Amino acid sequence: MKPFTYERAASPAEAAAAVARxxxxxxxxxxxxxxDLMKLQIEAPTHLIDVNGLALDKIEPTAEGGxxxxxxxxxxxxxxxxxxxRDYALLSRALLAGASGQLRNKATTAGNLLQRxxxxxxxxTNQPCNKRQPGSGCSxxxxxxxxxxxxxxxxxxxxxxxxxxxxxxxALDAVVETVKxxxxxxxxxxxxxxxxxxxxxxxxxxxxxxELITAVVLPPPIGGTQIYRKVRDRxxxxxxxxxxxxxVQRDGRGRVxxxxxxxxxWRVEAAEAELPRGARPAMAAxxxxxxxxxxxxxxxxxxxxxxxxxxxxxRG
Amino acid sequence: xxxxxxxxxxxARVLELDTRTTLLDALxxxxxxxxxxxxxxxxxxxxxxxxxxxxxxxxxxxxxxxHEGDEITTIEGLGSPENLxxxxxxxxxxxxxxxxxxxxxxxxxxxxxxxEIKAGIPSHVTADLGAAPQVTADEIRERxxxxxxxxxxxxxxxxxxxxxxERQA
Numbered sequence: 001m002k003p004f005t006y007e008r009a010a011s012p013a014e015a016a017a018a019v020a021r022x023x024x025x026x027x028x029x030x031x032x033x034x035x036d037l038m039k040l041q042i043e044a045p046t047h048l049i050d051v052n053g054l055a056l057d058k059i060e061p062t063a064e065g066g067x068x069x070x071x072x073x074x075x076x077x078x079x080x081x082x083x084x085x086r087d088y089a090l091l092s093r094a095l096l097a098g099a100s101g102q103l104r105n106k107a108t109t110a111g112n113l114l115q116r117x118x119x120x121x122x123x124x125t126n127q128p129c130n131k132r133q134p135g136s137g138c139s140x141x142x143x144x145x146x147x148x149x150x151x152x153x154x155x156x157x158x159x160x161x162x163x164x165x166x167x168x169x170x171a172l173d174a175v176v177e178t179v180k181x182x183x184x185x186x187x188x189x190x191x192x193x194x195x196x197x198x199x200x201x202x203x204x205x206x207x208x209x210x211e212l213i214t215a216v217v218l219p220p221p222i223g224g225t226q227i228y229r230k231v232r233d234r235x236x237x238x239x240x241x242x243x244x245x246x247x248v249q250r251d252g253r254g255r256v257x258x259x260x261x262x263x264x265x266w267r268v269e270a271a272e273a274e275l276p277r278g279a280r281p282a283m284a285a286x287x288x289x290x291x292x293x294x295x296x297x298x299x300x301x302x303x304x305x306x307x308x309x310x311x312x313x314x315r316g
Numbered sequence: 317x318x319x320x321x322x323x324x325x326x327x328a329r330v331l332e333l334d335t336r337t338t339l340l341d342a343l344x345x346x347x348x349x350x351x352x353x354x355x356x357x358x359x360x361x362x363x364x365x366x367x368x369x370x371x372x373x374x375x376x377x378x379x380x381x382x383h384e385g386d387e388i389t390t391i392e393g394l395g396s397p398e399n400l401x402x403x404x405x406x407x408x409x410x411x412x413x414x415x416x417x418x419x420x421x422x423x424x425x426x427x428x429x430x431x432e433i434k435a436g437i438p439s440h441v442t443a444d445l446g447a448a449p450q451v452t453a454d455e456i457r458e459r460x461x462x463x464x465x466x467x468x469x470x471x472x473x474x475x476x477x478x479x480x481x482e483r484q485a
Binding site: 092 | 462
């Protein structure tokens with residue numbers, strides 16, 4: 001790791017201001033992704049602002065009938081919360097499908113939203129990568145791309161977002177609350193939070209420099225049968241090849257978001273009208289713009305079959 | 317350098333550390349508690365598993381300076397050669413290891429897994445999110461997936477954990 005200085009944040013607004021005014025500064029919460037990347041010198045912050053002491057670790061009901069999840073709520077605690085298990089089972093299931101028990105005990109809600117891609121070329125510092133070193137090129141295009149994106153990618157980057165939690169939050173229409181360096185706050189719909197790579201794959205979210213996530217708000221429960229189905233190379237502790245987060249209502253209508261296929265959780269609301277007609281027309285619409293590589297065309301078929309299994313399970 | 321005070325296995329400790337020092341390196345290199353092992357150093361193998369305030373974590377993926385005031389329990393705090401923790405004794409009885417390198421992490425994780433099930437925390441294989449999870453072989457396998465054993469002692473590890481769970485019940 002490169003040397004860095006360290007301080008504990010006193011308040012969210014002060015933490016945001018401190019990161020904004022200190023070149024090379026970063027927040028640290030759970031640290032499970034950041035420290036991994038720092039050891040590889042993919043991340044090399046010169047100053048760390050530890051936000052763990054901020055009182056952002058509560059899950060509270062909102063006036064609208066939803067839940068406000070503090071940014072520092074650990075993945076284990078969010079998945080185990082009785083209200084989340086009852087009303088947002090999709091979110092519990094997605095969290096429990098990710099990482100290991102040790103990591104979920106540390107990883108936070110905000111940190112999960114901000115985790116970096118697991119593209120092998122992002123991790124291999126001997127290879128060009130536009131996300132790690134803008135302008136250097138993309139080694140994944142034409143390379144080992146089996147795990148990488150099939151839709152929404154660009155000539156600059158075909159990396160995927162690795163989060164399971166974010167896929168469920170996308171299906172649940174969550175909203176990310178933040179505080180900026182000037183102390184103002186804003187609410188960012190999850191659909192607009194993660195970006196597609198375009199020609200700036202190093203910019204992954206809508207956050208401004210220093211902007212700190214304070215909470216994620218879930219709208220009131222929408223009921224339905226909620227299923228998170230993750231397909232991976234081993235039964236536990238692996239990233240998704242494809243995952244399907246679905247909320248299916250009794251009349252067959254519903255919502256679907258996909259993980260493992262794009263630079264962000266992939267949801268096409270207009271395609272959801274096809275859901276009552278079955279997985280094939282629905283997935284054809286959801287992945288209408290898919291452009292898989294020579295190694296990952298199987299993901300398109302796998303996504304359709306996974307949705308088929310999910311819809312069959314929802315019908316009972 | 318940064319000063320940090322925490323409790324390790326019930327004993328108050330004060331260290332002056334480079335900010336880059338992970339909790340694992342603080343335990344091994346500065347406090348000479350070499351039971352916790354460095355396998356991958358990237359949170360993938362689980363050999364460094366310790367408990368902080370009763371919860372298991374990968375000590376390689378956290379900075380020591382982030383643990384001011386915390387209570388840390390390592391394998392040395394669970395039992396001693398003369399007075400084994402029940403989980404340590406069960407690992408011996410069921411031959412839950414071969415080379416032994418992953419064993420301290422496996423045992424710390426196992427002890428925490430049984431506490432997590434008792435606390436009602438669900439897992440990926442828990443069928444009903446509305447019911448309390450049970451101690452089954454499937455639950456143990458899923459919950460222990462963050463601890464890798466390259467010798468492949470998994471089936472004996474599951475037996476050891478199952479025996480301790482049955483004795484506690």
